[in-house]
Amino acid sequence: MNVLISGGCKNGKSGFAQELAVKLAAGGKRYYVATMVPYDDEDRERIARHIADRAGLGFETVEIPRDIGSCLEKVGGNGTFLVDSITALLQNEMFSAGGEADPEAESRCIRDLGAIIEKAENAVFVSDYIYSDAFRYDDITEKYRASLAAIDRFLAKECDAVLELCAGNLIFHKGGPKV
Amino acid sequence: MDLIIGGAYQGKLEYAKSRCSLSDEEIFVCTEDKGIEFARQCVYNIQEYTLYCVKNGIDALEIFKAHRDDWKDSVLICEDIFCGVVPLGKDMRDWREMTGRLCAYLSGEAESVTRIFCGLEQKLK
Incomplete structure (x- = not known):
């Protein structure tokens, strides 16, 4: 089963996604696909906190900040993959080249995530809902928002269940509470 | 009237086109530099019209009521456009307020209200 989890920031998506991945794995292999690239001490502390959160849940961490489909080559498709987050993945793919936004980033993410959906036993994807503010962004930011939304919509279409988290509560957009 | 709302890039227009079998000719696309027309079956990007209204001292709600x-x-x-921090500029604050009040009015008048989330419909009314 494949599940997309989105919603506003700081609503408990990561914690819920971890529990769900453990449940879906049902004792089988579980992989945490780490997408975050630390830039400063604050990031490093956050990563350390996340690793501590996952300790005991049996996740094997696979560090793949870019080219995420290669996690399948590394560990095979047998198991449950938690990708947290699509937001960070796209950022890495789009802006790793320096100042310019890579126009191929969106299609690369869709191709790689599609491969995970196709080959993995289970996958849980976490994204961020960043589309409802009254602000005019610059062109690069708008391109990033449009690309993230396109990836989210692709995942929503392909996944068996789509959930929105609001203050720790679940809204089911696709698939029922049986998830 | 059917009201469709949702965040940016969520697939609102695509949804409306397939649900109501709309062709491009039946859609009026609002922009921030022109007034509104209601002759076509669908009015898209109403938030751009409310921005036009703010910039030109027009009350969008009154126009819709009329x-x-x-x-x-x-x-x-x-x-x-209602989930971000309070915008710094007065125009942007007025824009958000005018759009919010208009949406609340339109929701009341609508036969159906649908929110689009990642391309999926959520029936609100």
Whole structure:
């Protein structure tokens, strides 16, 4: 089963996604696909906190900040993959080249995530809902928002269940509470 | 009238086109530099019209109320711009307020209200 989890920031998506991945794995292999690239001490502390959160849940961490489909080559498709987050993945793919936004980033993410959906036993994807503010962004930011939304919509279409988290509560957009 | 709302890039127009079998000619696309028309079946990007209104001292809600007969059987689409921090500029604050008040009015008048989330429909009314 494949599940997309989105919603506003700081609503408990990561914690819920971890529990769900453990449940879906049902004792089988579980992989945490780490997408975050630390830039400063604050990031490093956050990563350390996340690793501590996952300790005991049996996740094997696979560090793949870019080219995420290669996690399948590394560990095979047998198991449950938690990708947290699509937001960070796209950022890495789009802006790793320096100042310019890579126009191929969106299609690369869709191709790689599609491969995970196709080959993995289970996958849980976490994204961020960043589309409802009254602000005019610059062109690069708008391109990033449009690309993230396109990836989210692709995942929503392909996944068996789509959930929105609001203050720790679940809204089911696709698939029922049986998830 | 059917009201469709949702965040940016969520697939609101695509949804409206497939649900109501709309062709491009039946859609009026609002922009921030022109007034609104209700002659077509669907009015898209109403948040751009409210920005036009703010910049030109027009009350969008009054315009919609005055033209109720013209859109009462239409499909209206507006972006949800209500979840960010309070905008710094007064125009942006007025824009958010005017759009919010208009959406609340239109929700009340609508036969159906649908929110689009990642391309999926969520029935609100």
